[in-house]
Amino acid sequence: TATLERGDARYSVRAEVRAGETASPFGPLYRIERTRPLVGHTGLGAGLTLAAAMPAATFELQLRERPGLGGLAAIGGAVPMGRAVQAAAWAAVSRRDAAGAAELRVAWARQLFSAVQAARFYRLDDAMPAPVWSLTAWFGATTD
DSSP states (O other): OEEEEETTEEEEEEEEEEEEEOSSOOSTTHHHHTTSOOTTOEEEEEEEEEEEEOSSOEEEEEEEEETTTEEEEEEEEEOOOOSSEEEEEEEEEESSEEEEEEEEEEEEETTEEEEEEEEEEEETTSOSSSOEEEEEEEEEEOOO
């Protein structure tokens, strides 16, 4: 990880290398990729993330190569957290799948938060007859 601060902006670059099996995928396309059999996909994976955080917004670009799943490109952004609400959006694409989502995050109290996300998923290999919608809501608590 490397970080550079210029004025009110913070820019960062993260690189990673992983080796192993892709038995439980994670990331922006998880909800659609989990429907495929992934046991036995072993190998080397790598990722590069470029991010920028400014007072007006945050942006992130990810490029990944994953064992058994291939390449993935994702982009996301969010406006700064207001007193209690934050809006965010992301999009991702791989060789076989694509998705995009909008999210609203709410801080109810210092230690309680929740979010609601509407996402649209596509299979680019024609295995899914039509795109599907996903609406996800979650609630969380922290100790600090």
